[in-house]
Amino acid sequence: MKTGSLLLSGRQSSKKPKSSLCHRIFIMRYQTTRHQTGRHGASRAIRRLRLTRRLSPWDATDEDLQVMAALTERLGAPPVSNMMRYCGPEARHLDQLGESLGDWRRMLEALARRYPDLPRSGTQASDGTTLDSAPERIVWETLVQRVPDDLDLCCHPWLEDGRYLRSDFGLCAPEEETPLVCIEVMGMLGSDQICRTDVEEASLDRLAEKQDWFSQPDRPLLRVIWLDMMAHPDWLEAICTEAIEAAVAQRVCHQEGRRASGRRLSAREAEQGQRLPLRVRPREYRVRKN
Template sequence: MRYQTTRHQAGRHGVSRAIHRFRQTRRLSPWDATEHDLQVMAALTERLGAPPVSNMMRYCGPEARHLDQLGESLGDWRRMLEALARRYPDLPRSGAQASDGTTLDSAPERIVWETLVQRVPDDLDLRCHPWLEDGRYLRSDFGLCAPEEETPLVCIEVMGMLGSDQICRTDVEEASLDRLAEKQDWFSQPDRPLLRVIWLDMMAHPDWLEAICAEAIEAAVAQTACGMKKFAEVKERIPGRNFRQEKRGSLPASRGRARK
């Protein structure tokens, strides 16, 4: 739009006053984030420890309807993130690097990692992309392992493209479902780790995400306890060194009593 000044505005300060009025009355584009949008994003970012991704907005309810529209364009979403950083400079920035320095494969993985890493107890290790089988390119997103153990007790798959309704909109989303089905088949075999799947709609609700992460950690702790209990039971059934010494020590005494 070209702004035309009149001869009454063309004095020393006329043009600057005209431009100032133009900027004051200029309306924001409908594809720019509103203050409400930024507030919604700020609240989610604070809870998740990372900015949510655009396709999560479809599961955030009516308050995120405009954000869902912005997420359909990469440029609109990028401008929204820039506005969020200016409005709330202390919030975590977008990206695949977690607050502890771990680099993940995607922003959804980072969101789940940020939630898990705050809750994993000292008697468990959280591993990123553990291998599931030697000689085969098959790995999980995250694994909860006993200390100094390579094999996970519980594995976590992050479905960062789809919600639990599994409604696919693109070929890429269908391919991600196929990969998950392959992994689920592997995990269904005997003596395999437990599998927990975190879908996109779970990430969109921090309470839900925290609950399923806590459940996965509890399952891993229970697996550790079961393993230790089985080890203790086996150990009790195997005679130890002290048992043999006590048995040997009792023989001379019994022989002595027999001679008497």
């Protein structure tokens, strides 16, 4: 009897803590649910989670859109994704977005919705000129605003007959074929010339070929605009202004040389009394006249 009573008392003593523990857990759950439950019996925490819009790390933030809007307003066109690596720490997230075409496209769409008055992305400039790339459009927008009336801004002038060699832009004197200053737009590389892909290496090789051609005597001057220069509007404006000033100086030198030498005559035409025409072939490139 004593043994049975001891076993029974042991079982009862072991059950009491278990029931009390379950009772405490039930009370704690009830109290927690009671504090989180609203009028309709739904948890406030769950409802708050549903109403909160969780942004993806690959979506543009408000700071990103502000940086893009400021650059677009200064450049006259939205910057390209490769430029973000040269825009400083405030564009670090934009640089990450630029690694994906889809993320960058969504960012441009968000920029257009937030700032509908800003220029849209594309290769067509504000004056209707269609360029080959977005970096060319950025440089064109800066040049167009600064070219004086006594110069023409040429798009893709041919440099040599019988050879596929042309420049991106040329600053020409009116009624002249040969540009005074040629401008090359390196839209994939910075001035550090660090290549990351085979396409970038190929563009650098083409630039070296053109530099060899321009280094020969009696050739136009060459100015190269790199991607990091476009990322800083003040730097880009300074480069374009210097190129225009160099073209004006070249035009003055050519005019003085012509006045000193007079009209050039060939030996046969001098005997016949005929003058040599100044221009012997039509233009083969688009020209914008102010």
